[in-house]
Amino acid sequence: MAAAILKYLAGNRVYVESAGVRPGEPDPFAIAVMEEIGIDMSRHVPVSIADLHDTSFDLIVTLAPEAHHAALDLAHAYAIDVEYWPTPDPTLSTGSREQILDAYRIVRDRLFAKIKQRFPVAGAPSV
Structure with a gap:
């Protein structure tokens, strides 16, 4: 989510890659909560740091x-x-689908705020 947010805010003004400790599968909850704010992660393929x-x-x-x-x-x-x-x-996160989505929304919103603070981009879109 963090890389997608920075790409959304900075466009091609910043080179951004996303990697984790291990490769994985696309996360449907992350895709859903990002879609809620107009960011498409549906084509994101998780890779590991070693695969960069x-x-x-x-x-x-x-x-x-x-x-x-x-x-x-x-x-x-x-x-x-x-x-x-x-x-x-x-x-x-556990619970109902909505409770799990809420946990993802909290992370998304915190990341969005932190990224905007750490990487101020003139003319960046807002959500």
């Missing part, structure tokens, strides 16, 4: 402890800054 072909990043933002440690290992060999933004894992 380009490591010429200036900054890596991590959202989970395991990802943070993996990013620090990668950054050690390159001149890359790493920031850790502790973020609840909405995939651990």
